[in-house]
Amino acid sequence: MNVLVTGGAGFIGSHLVDAYLARGDRVTVLDDLSSGRAENLNPQARLVQLDLAGEPSPLLDLFRREYFELVNHHAAQIDVRRSVADPAGDAQINVIGTLNLLEACVQAGVAGIIFASSGGVLYGEVPGPSAAETAPKQPLSPYGVAKLAVEHYLFVFKQLHGLHYLTLRYGNVYGPRQDPQGEAGVVAIFAAKLRSGEPAVIYGDGEQSRDYVHVADVARANLLASERLELLNRRPAASIDELAFNIGTGAATSVNRLYQLLCRQLQLERPAVQAPPRPGELQRSLLDGRKAQRLLGFQPQYDLEAGLGLLD
Numbered sequence: 386m387n388v389l390v391t392g393g394a395g396f397i398g399s400h401l402v403d404a405y406l407a408r409g410d411r412v413t414v415l416d417d418l419s420s421g422r423a424e425n426l427n428p429q430a431r432l433v434q435l436d437l438a439g440e441p442s443p444l445l446d447l448f449r450r451e452y453f454e455l456v457n458h459h460a461a462q463i464d465v466r467r468s469v470a471d472p473a474g475d476a477q478i479n480v481i482g483t484l485n486l487l488e489a490c491v492q493a494g495v496a497g498i499i500f501a502s503s504g505g506v507l508y509g510e511v512p513g514p515s516a517a518e519t520a521p522k523q524p525l526s527p528y529g530v531a532k533l534a535v536e537h538y539l540f541v542f543k544q545l546h547g548l549h550y551l552t553l554r555y556g557n558v559y560g561p562r563q564d565p566q567g568e569a570g571v572v573a574i575f576a577a578k579l580r581s582g583e584p585a586v587i588y589g590d591g592e593q594s595r596d597y598v599h600v601a602d603v604a605r606a607n608l609l610a611s612e613r614l615e616l617l618n619r620r621p622a623a624s625i626d627e628l629a630f631n632i633g634t635g636a637a638t639s640v641n642r643l644y645q646l647l648c649r650q651l652q653l654e655r656p657a658v659q660a661p662p663r664p665g666e667l668q669r670s671l672l673d674g675r676k677a678q679r680l681l682g683f684q685p686q687y688d689l690e691a692g693l694g695l696l697d
């Protein structure tokens with residue numbers, strides 16, 4: 386298959402590139418290298434350095450030339466605090482950039498697109514044991530609003546233009562190549578601090594919990610989604626939730642526990658520093674993954690302890 390991976394020089398995208406190439410696909414990466422790095426890139430993939438949020442004509446030219454069969458969209462501004470400080474800047478990349486991509490898909494007759502959404506930011510505080518795809522959406526940041534907006538655009542593009550799609554709503558993804566400088570990847574941040582001897586900071590009481598999913602599992606979920614995209618799009622969707630899939634492990638781990646597990650894994654024993662809770666931070670985020678298991682055949686292979694054993 387001829388696949389375009391946007392954001393393919395980034396953390397998750399670069400693992401998808403490896404997975405598609407291993408499956409025998411031809412892979413082009415579209416990335417502006419704003420947070421991604423050329424050294425993440427598999428040498429068998431071709432890099433097109435382009436800003437999705439820029440002038441759309443180079444993007445349209447690329448699509449007209451290349452006849453992509455599948456687009457996997459992982460390019461994004463992923464810093465939640467940056468989205469709070471500059472909501473318009475966030476929307477320019479995460480909403481307008483995505484719309485440019487969807488327009489190019491429609492104009493070039495691309496068969497389908499997979500979109501990286503976030504179960505961690507869409508659902509807000511969940512009253513039940515875990516959030517199913519149909520749980521109420523309550524994003525608490527402009528970044529989350531942009532993810533939800535794109536899910537709605539995809540739904541509408543399917544109705545209006547017949548563009549097929551699937552949305553994957555990830556938990557907290559971790560693994561090799563995650564940027565420890567960002568604010569998104571607590572596993573990478575803690576690991577870097579522990580290795581450098583600088584104190585790691587735990588905000589609040591550290592009992593806030595998340596659904597941590599290893600990037601190798603996320604890559605597998607994307608391959609399964611790529612295989613099932615056509616089939617799952619055969620009938621019209623009734624809501625944005627119908628073609629959305631939570632991708633997590635179904636296990637909640639507190640920040641305190643994560644820190645302990647990492648200390649054990651790295652065989653380093655350093656106390657973390659406590660800091661006041663961060664406003665707007667969720668207490669608990671846990672995804673119900675049963676739909677992905679049923680319809681995509683996805684089951685995570687790594688629990689957190691096993692996944693931490695695979696860090697760089």
Ligand SMILES: NC(=O)c1ccc[n+]([C@@H]2O[C@H](COP(=O)([O-])OP(=O)(O)OC[C@H]3O[C@@H](n4cnc5c(N)ncnc54)[C@H](O)[C@@H]3O)[C@@H](O)[C@H]2O)c1
Nearest residue numbers: 392394395396397417419420421436437460461501503558
């Ligand atoms: N990391 C997580 O835990 C997590 C959780 C849920 C969803 N996601 C989503 O998964 C996707 C990938 O996240 P990641 O953690 O790999 O982040 P990342 O920052 O490593 O990757 C994003 C990539 O997009 C590129 N990019 C940014 N703006 C661009 C633009 N305007 N044009 C072209 N390329 C651009 C960056 O250079 C980078 O390579 C994002 O959509 C993110 O929102 C990530």
